[in-house]
Amino acid sequence: MMDTVFISHGSPTMAIDESITARKFLKTWQQIFKERPKAILVISGHWETKEPTVNVVNRNETIYDFYDLPEPMYKLKYTPPGAPLLAKRVKELLMENGFKNVHEDKTRGVDHGAWVPLMLMYPEAEIPVCQLSVQTDRDGTYHYNLGKALAPLREEGILIMGSGASTHNVGTMRPGGSPAPSWALQFDTWLKNALLEGRYEDVNHYDSRAPYGKMAHPWPDHFYPLHVAMGAAGENAKAKLVHHSWDHGTLSYASYQFTAPK
Template identity: 55%
Template sequence: MDTFFIAHGAVNVVVDETVPVRSFLQSWKSDTMQETPKAILMVSGHWDTDAPTVNLVHGTNDTIHDFNGFPEFFYQLKYPAPGAPDVAQRVKDLLDTAGFGPVKEDKARGLDHGAWIPLKLMYPEANIPVCELSVQTGKSAEYHYKLGSALAPLRDQGVLIIGSGHVTHNFKARGPEDKPIPKWASDFDAWFKDALLNGRYDDVNTCEMVEGYNMNHIKPDHLFPLHIALGAAGKGAKATLMHHSWTDNVISYASYRFTAAQ
């Protein structure tokens, strides 16, 4: 299994055909992943905890509507994917063994919108078991890369690992679509693209020092899922840009595939 970093967008992506990333996600099974994974591990920028935590759910995952200001229709949407308690336990074991423990488990938490929005478009049948792993914004990018590295064995067990977030995510700076993308956003996005496509992963893992980091990420919760997905692909992995677009003037939808070295 390759690993992926997907830009998830807001909940309107589910129905708004004008958002470019929507068609990319809808074509997932035909254009990207013809093989059906046994389970999916989602790492969402919308679950930030002090210590690594997995949702170890038996039965069906609840759908968390963790957003505000949308019409009532969006709060009725569901993504009733089965939980993946065996994968969650395996995640715990791998991370504990690698020194990231004690890893916590949450048996009540469902899937936040960073997890279920893209999955609703990618796998609308909601029949693949899903578990979710949190990020720790009190830690570093390198920490998350190493955490992802510890999860690499899951790929050989048919588990699809997806980081869900955004390369640029200054939500407070959003503006009209017809305005030019500000330089601090376009430059940071371009730097990440260049570093990833040219295999400069040491630079990616110290991105906190890059100009524009703090402007693009008041909190790095939406960026660290990328580092986990990259780490999980293993050393020597190759990055490919799968989709690129912008919304709200400052939100990049750059999405990447990480292919393990042969």
């Protein structure tokens, strides 16, 4: 029975910037998360669609979905095998659980919300990877239920990984080394306490129940991957904070692991 995880992937430059603390954490991933998955399903904040969509490819190409970054970023490649059978299974589970319109994308590779953390976690790029999109016009409960539908994958050796950010307001980012402002600290602490106390319903309604919810996430794309990982683990799952650090003042790299009761 696999745990589910939520990774705050932060800045794309984590792939090359050794000063980012979260990079060191992800490079030790296989020492922490010892069970090797058969395949990885990534829900990334960088793939938004109107309805749930999976990428159905035999080999994932590297998507450079960023701009004005250092030249070395555009030379990196992470091309793990695709997981077409997993993609079909995801579609099947979602449709069985009321998500009637689930689509297949037969050309899309992996965006940086997937490949930046994965190249640090599993640098050999041998584990098949499938991506599932988020729907930013829906709410946290919708994505929690999306995750619940995917729960059987945990028994099939699949790592369900949400990749986004615990706080994501890029307009408020400060120079590296800047202290976190009060609003970011308050939201980040509220989220940690809510998860560790199992108050998942509060997290589903973070926009109305959390302090500075809209400030921390003016657009929900990077937060909904957490709801999917949380839902896939089940309502009685125990959350564990596996990493915490800050960068650029307002960018929290808090990452969580969810373990269902045995």
